[in-house]
Amino acid sequence: MSSEVETSEGVDESEKKNSVAPEKENHTKMADLSELLKEGTKEAHDRAENTQFVKDFLKGNIKKELFKLATTALYFTYSALEEEMDRNKDHPAFAPLYFPMELHRKEALIKDMEYFFGEDWEEQVKCSEAAQKYVDRIHYVGQNEPELLVAHAYTRYMGDLSGGQVLKKVAQRALKLPSTGEGTQFYLFEHVDNAQQFKQFYRARMNALDMNLKTKERIVEEANKAFEYNMQIFSELDQAGSMLARENQEDGFPMHDGKGDVRKCPFYAAQPDKGTLEGSNCPFRTAMAMLRKPSLQLVLAVSVALAAGLLAWYYM
Numbered sequence: 497m498s499s500e501v502e503t504s505e506g507v508d509e510s511e512k513k514n515s516v517a518p519e520k521e522n523h524t525k526m527a528d529l530s531e532l533l534k535e536g537t538k539e540a541h542d543r544a545e546n547t548q549f550v551k552d553f554l555k556g557n558i559k560k561e562l563f564k565l566a567t568t569a570l571y572f573t574y575s576a577l578e579e580e581m582d583r584n585k586d587h588p589a590f591a592p593l594y595f596p597m598e599l600h601r602k603e604a605l606i607k608d609m610e611y612f613f614g615e616d617w618e619e620q621v622k623c624s625e626a627a628q629k630y631v632d633r634i635h636y637v638g639q640n641e642p643e644l645l646v647a648h649a650y651t652r653y654m655g656d657l658s659g660g661q662v663l664k665k666v667a668q669r670a671l672k673l674p675s676t677g678e679g680t681q682f683y684l685f686e687h688v689d690n691a692q693q694f695k696q697f698y699r700a701r702m703n704a705l706d707m708n709l710k711t712k713e714r715i716v717e718e719a720n721k722a723f724e725y726n727m728q729i730f731s732e733l734d735q736a737g738s739m740l741a742r743e744n745q746e747d748g749f750p751m752h753d754g755k756g757d758v759r760k761c762p763f764y765a766a767q768p769d770k771g772t773l774e775g776s777n778c779p780f781r782t783a784m785a786m787l788r789k790p791s792l793q794l795v796l797a798v799s800v801a802l803a804a805g806l807l808a809w810y811y812m
């Protein structure tokens with residue numbers, strides 16, 4: 497009996513000695529922020545990739561007007577993100593990840609906005625409801641919990657250096673954009689020679705941040721929130737795309753040619769909590785679509801009273 501105990505204890509002690517190194521290695525790996533983020537956001541990442549907007553985009557099913565709205569959302573998002581990154585560039589929880597020359601996108605997005613909207617682009621665009629929620633969250637984090645900025649930087653820039661390069665090629669082909677980069681400057685990282693190597697370097701910097709496990713878990717939670725904000729923007733763009741398709745299908749009468757003030761587009765005014773048809777506040781679209789119907793043309797031809805009533809409604 498005693499010999500069995502001794503043998504058992506001896507085996508246990510031997511196993512402990514042999515397993516200390518692998519256990520420590522695995523624990524260290526799982527405690528790495530990059531690994532925690534990768535595993536902790538996998539589900540949210542998959543859901544974002546499977547939103548209708550992203551799937552359509554990857555298939556090349558995107559109109560220039562919708563791409564312009566997406567670029568506008570990116571402009572406001574990155575303006576907020578980089579403002580808060582500049583504010584916290586010396587904060588120990590973020591300073592090692594501050595790479596303005598390599599990563600910042602605001603200046604590139606300004607070039608894209610000028611290309612799509614013209615020199616007076618700032619007078620034409622506004623931040624959408626979904627994008628504004630994202631912007632507000634970024635500002636809150638930057639001013640109150642700067643360590644969580646890591647989550648937003650990771651979610652955006654690592655994605656831009658990965659799948660973003662695929663979207664660039666799709667956009668150039670689908671929208672017939674110049675191969676010289678006009679309209680897709682956002683996807684061009686001039687100071688990153690090797691995207692894969694830079695991402696590895698960035699992850700190593702993340703893993704070297706002096707943070708306890710609880711803070712890392714909060715960053716993972718914030719990264720999931722960032723994915724949710726992005727998906728809300730995708731949903732908003734889906735509704736805009738549905739309204740755009742509806743406009744083009746109604747008797748072949750497109751209501752906007754992609755030029756001029758985008759806010760005059762009926763689908764631009766769509767709200768996320770409304771249906772694709774309820775968001776439009778443009779009576780001109782409705783009236784013109786009705787006027788093109790043969791049955792109504794016949795009625796208008798023989799009924800002056802109805803014509804007057806329609807005109808009265810239109811000018812309300």
